Amino acid sequence: MIDIDLPHEWLWALRWALFLGPLAAVLVLGARHRHEPRVIVGGLFAFLYGFAMIFATHQLAIAAGWWRYGGDVLMVMGLPADIWIGGAILFGPVLAFLFPTIRPLYLVLPIILGLHGMVFSSLDPLVMAGPFWFAGVVLVFLVAHLPAIHLARWTARGEHLAWRAALLALGYGFLAFYVLPSVIMLAMGGSWNIGAQPAWLILTGLPVLGTCFVIGLSAVQMFVVHGEGTPIPLDPTKRLVRSGVFAYLVNPMQLSSALSWIVIGVMIGNIWVASAAVMAWVFVAGMVRWHHRHDLLQRFPEGWPTYRANVPEWFPRWKPWVPQAARLVFDPEHT
């Protein structure tokens, strides 16, 4: 391990470099791949997954005392936002674009051992390493960076659909229900002090939250199984999905998100987090309907209008809408 003592000016320059370096790299590499939309979409997914999971794993590391960041500029729950976003760009799209054929494990191993192993504990006061910091770094790479690079690669190649959808669902879950509430509380006040809430509230809230998650996860499953695509319109389904939870309502994922934000807001006693449910409606009214008109209506000009006319956006039907009853035929001649 190298023990160096960097002056403050160098640490400021390092902090600039940790954000602007990956940003410049992704712009240059993205321009090189601009005619390969799946590669670009893969890079975007890798960034979003890494963005969510880096935050989650770093919160664990900070809580466990593996390391902590110094300074008070652009901090989100003890994590500098620029270093966080820079990391999500570097260990997602940049590595995926730069080394499209090298196995992700072989890509990240030298970085863990070489870069982090040698200089991580020499970056005080940018980051102060505590006990077990190396195990923490390995965890961040295993949970955040490695899957992010895999996600970029699988999306670019159009393979491992189920794994892709699972990673997107995991990333979205942490992004929507951990990162976003944390940023909302940074802006509006509040904290994740669940321990201060009554036990009955938490014990009641958790199963309700689980039920809300099941609605969203069921929708993702339908997209994969019946649509052969992901829930993200940039990596769309091949078929119009009207079965399962979609036979009851058009926007199960958005309903799931809105209900989850309300439940989380109630559980932690924060009205602003609960109010994020309004943002789900805003998102549907502003973005999703536009997507429906300009994508689904174009790709499924017959199926979509009929489906939309029979299935509500937010309030589920009591009975599923089945456009055509299935016909089961038993032919004893061909058993």
Place this chain on the structure above:
Amino acid sequence: MFRLRKSIKLALALAIASGVAVRLATMVTALAEGDPDHLLAFPLAVIFPAILAGLLLAMPATRSREGALMRLGTIIQLALIILLPPVALYLALGLPVVFLVVELFETRLPRALREPVVRAVLA
């Protein structure tokens, strides 16, 4: 195909450049007084939104009118994020509202009001 008028693009680019210049001056003044906070925040709070706005300005024409208007709304929001640092976080969190405004503009506003505005900003 729909694209922003050149005059609108120029006005937006000027607004963003002005914002960057103001923030740069603030950073230099603060640094001279021994406060590095503006310097440390500069890449994420100024350079990043400016690059995003630049990318949106440079993108090719859109297939739908709403797409071009959403792009315009996002660029204005990014310019505001650069120009108004005390409310930048709230503006970033409120980004989906831009899309709602565009949707309401396109679907609810009377045609007589909507069309002149669209003609003024889109080519």
